[in-house]
Amino acid sequence: MIIRKGNSTDLAEMKRLFTETITSVCKKDYDNDQISAWKSGAGNEERWNNVIENQLVLIAEINEQIAGFCTMDGNYIDLLFVHKNFQRQGIAKKLYTFIEQEARYQKQKFLTAYASKTAKPFFENMGFKILKEQTVNVKGIDLINYKMEKILN
Known part of the structure; x- marks a missing residue:
């Protein structure tokens, strides 16, 4: 497995991975x-x-093949998805580790994420705490997620 920076040529495969992962996982x-x-x-x-x-x-x-991807905007982890065929192989942890290293390099004090019910246990295992459960409305449909935070010492 290699970890590399993403670019615009990755977009189609990232979106396909996003939808397939949500659908199956x-x-x-x-x-x-x-x-x-x-x-x-x-x-x-x-x-x-x-x-x-x-x-x-x-x-x-x-x-x-893209097995997973993670994005960070400032101190916010926006997207973290692992392909349905590559679950439970340490890919999310490896991606997250690189993201946290970069956040520390940028001297971020903490990281935040809005984690799905599915992703919440992963983020808890990475040291995140739940700040609040929230309901977001997407196209008229309510979804529960969790605002989470990890303090970086």
Whole structure:
């Protein structure tokens, strides 16, 4: 596995990974309407172009396939997704470790994330604490997520 910076040529594969992961990995935590609303975000071209242009984007690649990606905007972890076929192989942890190292290099005092029900245990294992449970409305559908934070010493 290699970890590299993402670029605009990765966008199509990142969006495909995003939708496939939500569809298959998150189905135990969210119903079909919630999953459909959440993955509809892949169609927001402006948002994805903004991610590539303005955030730190790290790609985990295995055999020239994107196995996962993580993005950071300032001290906010925006996106962290691992391909459905590469779950439970330490990819998210490796991506997160690089992101935290970069945050420390930037002298960030803390990291924040809005974690899904599915991702909450991962972030807790990485030392994040829940600040609050919140309900977000996506295309008229309510989804629960968690505002989480990790203090960087």
